[in-house]
Amino acid sequence: MMSKRQTQQLLAVFDVVNRAHDHPSVEQIHQRVRERMPRVSLGTVYRNLQKLASERRVSLVQIRNRPARYDAVVDAHDHFVCEHCHVVLDLAPSKARLDLQQLEHQGFAVRSHALTFYGQCPNCRGGRKGRQRNSQMTTAPA
């Protein structure tokens, strides 16, 4: 499903995801694209995000009970989702050691996996005034 045409809209969606460090939702991506191209429709953003994800140029991060988020980091990595402020943090390096080979030996063809931790982020855990956003960390804090 490789793109046949490089439209302005596709380029803008890709660019917005790439500059973002906050795992934006589709709505947020739409808003940010509209800042530059006011007539872009939400449907087009959905279509282009799907296309980009299928080409592995962006990655989809699914979160329990919340709209999907998108990530410019396309290589396998895990996430932490704060159930209080809903920030999504990339966890690098991974806190997991997986035995993919064992699954393969058992006959599974593993294409991908998703590992997501849920709980409270350091900010929300410590802070008393709750509900902050965009801690802007790519790696876990000190």
Added chain:
Amino acid sequence: MMSKRQTQQLLAVFDVVNRAHDHPSVEQIHQRVRERMPRVSLGTVYRNLQKLASERRVSLVQIRNRPARYDAVVDAHDHFVCEHCHVVLDLAPSKARLDLQQLEHQGFAVRSHALTFYGQCPNCRGGRKGRQRNSQMTTAPA
């Protein structure tokens, strides 16, 4: 949010999930409950599943691009989702070693996590006639 009343509907939903070994969707649970209690509404099934999940008497399994599934196994375990037949398999023992402590030391309060592998199950990988359902395995096959 502990149940205040033991209704027939709550009992039936719990029982259906407990007898199921196929990680049924809400629709499927609804159908199975209706076999015994034809007037139970879908809304009631949703409400009772939420209640049971919040009490950790059943567990919710979220899957990419598919409706939620429910599991009678409530202790932490991982899943394999077949992208071909959409079967959901419990993976026991876990194919992952997680370093929860490292996250805690970094200030995160980890409440739960989800680890799901996606790909083709042994049946679909080998078989030529595709799209089978309910391999009925709790553990990975030989």
Added chain:
DNA sequence: TTTTTTGCAAACCATTTGCAATTAG
């Protein structure tokens, strides 16, 4: 009796889709 839970239907929200108009190649 009192309060929770139900059934029903409507509402909701995220996402997808049909189609005529636009645009990249």
Added chain:
DNA sequence: CTAATTGCAAATGGTTTGCAAAAAA
């Protein structure tokens, strides 16, 4: 040109909700 892509709006699909009636405690 002409096929892929867009904008728009309507449709979908899963899930939630308001409310009067039913049923636990």
